[in-house]
Amino acid sequence: MKKLVLAVFIVAACGTQPLGAGPTPVKVFAAASLTDAFKALGIDYGSRHPSTYPTFNFAGTPTLLTQLEQGAQADVFASADTANMDKLQSDGLSNGQPKVFAHNLLEIVVAPGNPKGIASLADLAKPGVIYISAGPTVPAGKYALQALAKAGVNPKPRSLETDVKSVISKIELGEADAGIVYATDVTAAGTKVQGVVIPDTDNVVATYPLVEVKGARNPYGAASFVGFVLSSEGQATLAKYGFQHA
Amino acid sequence: MRRERAPLWIGVLAAIGAAFFILPLIGLVVRTPWGDALQSLTSADTLDALRLSLVASLSATAFALVLGVPLAWVYARVDFPGRSVVRALTTLPMVLPPVVGGIALLLAFGRRGLVGSMLASFGVSLPFTTAGVVMAETFVAMPFLVLTVEAGLRSMDRRYEDAARTLGAGRWTVFTRVTLPLIAPSVAAGAVLCWARALGEFGATITFAGNFPGVTQTMPLAVYLLLETNPQGSFVLSLILLLVSLVVLVGLRHRWLGSA
Numbered sequence: 001m002k003k004l005v006l007a008v009f010i011v012a013a014c015g016t017q018p019l020g021a022g023p024t025p026v027k028v029f030a031a032a033s034l035t036d037a038f039k040a041l042g043i044d045y046g047s048r049h050p051s052t053y054p055t056f057n058f059a060g061t062p063t064l065l066t067q068l069e070q071g072a073q074a075d076v077f078a079s080a081d082t083a084n085m086d087k088l089q090s091d092g093l094s095n096g097q098p099k100v101f102a103h104n105l106l107e108i109v110v111a112p113g114n115p116k117g118i119a120s121l122a123d124l125a126k127p128g129v130i131y132i133s134a135g136p137t138v139p140a141g142k143y144a145l146q147a148l149a150k151a152g153v154n155p156k157p158r159s160l161e162t163d164v165k166s167v168i169s170k171i172e173l174g175e176a177d178a179g180i181v182y183a184t185d186v187t188a189a190g191t192k193v194q195g196v197v198i199p200d201t202d203n204v205v206a207t208y209p210l211v212e213v214k215g216a217r218n219p220y221g222a223a224s225f226v227g228f229v230l231s232s233e234g235q236a237t238l239a240k241y242g243f244q245h246a
Numbered sequence: 247m248r249r250e251r252a253p254l255w256i257g258v259l260a261a262i263g264a265a266f267f268i269l270p271l272i273g274l275v276v277r278t279p280w281g282d283a284l285q286s287l288t289s290a291d292t293l294d295a296l297r298l299s300l301v302a303s304l305s306a307t308a309f310a311l312v313l314g315v316p317l318a319w320v321y322a323r324v325d326f327p328g329r330s331v332v333r334a335l336t337t338l339p340m341v342l343p344p345v346v347g348g349i350a351l352l353l354a355f356g357r358r359g360l361v362g363s364m365l366a367s368f369g370v371s372l373p374f375t376t377a378g379v380v381m382a383e384t385f386v387a388m389p390f391l392v393l394t395v396e397a398g399l400r401s402m403d404r405r406y407e408d409a410a411r412t413l414g415a416g417r418w419t420v421f422t423r424v425t426l427p428l429i430a431p432s433v434a435a436g437a438v439l440c441w442a443r444a445l446g447e448f449g450a451t452i453t454f455a456g457n458f459p460g461v462t463q464t465m466p467l468a469v470y471l472l473l474e475t476n477p478q479g480s481f482v483l484s485l486i487l488l489l490v491s492l493v494v495l496v497g498l499r500h501r502w503l504g505s506a
Contacts, residue, residue: 132456
């Protein structure tokens, strides 16, 4: 019996060390709006760097920040705004200066065919329109409030979703009529939803910085992944998903 | 009970097992800023969440009682074909991930759902409403009541019912005047269990009913979202939920913990 217990412990201890020289992961914590673009980037990156491969944790930016503050292990943090990046820096959790790698614009998302005939931000306040938004703590929600303030309208959201992807899915399911999301989310959702352009005068430019996380287990992978995102190849992939050049 | 000394390995593993549960609770108590507790407690958002949680969980318990006691009675007393299948399906939410329950509710009662699309033509829409919260909570919590009441019905002494019937009582009278009083402890225990589960409901609620302060943002949702903006506040709310759970457990100790 004692031998068995010992054996279990030895096996368990081995599990914490990489066996041999297999590829090591680079853990990337990225804003929910980056999901599709970063997955594509990850495949490109993995094919160029056989010794490492990225694994992703996508969530609302403040959720990621909380996880990092509570000690989650990550190599790279990609935020959907500068405010949360600033917090990471003031917490002393960043390694080096964050670099802006992309910009994004807001769009109104509606069901295909735009059944409620929504043409502007003001239409979101029309009676009978179920408008939802990302919560005010999530960058997308904050940007949406800024755009609405610019347009001088104040529609009451029926739900404050935890990230921008769940806004899109509620529109796809038909539970809500309209939401404010990133232009890239509309592109990524394809034909399942439709976008309504917000004029430049009301629009808000979202800024995406990324940084290596202090105490990264894979500092080589972190640096090379950041470099790849900023490279012309990485930028081309981001542009394909509708992001604006950094 | 005969006293016994635990073998070393059993003792060590048991101690680790106990610490695994107790340490997080200690962490919560130690890290809660007691000075700010009252202030966080009385903030408008917290009070909204608290009020909504109480209203929704009590409503869910009421629905569970009205529908669940008859369901339990049917399971315990009526032998119909497919009973075990129906019984399994209606207790599924006990083991189903609540998010899956929320998605299933959307597909049935959402605006484009099987039933929801019919409701929509009457102008009734459940997602993003407090009614939606109550539905999500009932869905997840009612099986706890049904199973508890069913067990009570199966273990009760049915000779009292037979006696009442030989004295001329009708079936409804027997149910309300004899059966219900006899299983009252099971009904009460089931209701408390159901209420506690409803109070803690998160996944089905945020999926089906969304999240808006005062309308669908219950305590667990507020705890989760506060962690990102005001961690201290979320510790206080967590502690409140912990105390509620503790009170429920102490209240039901004779059922589960025996004489301990």
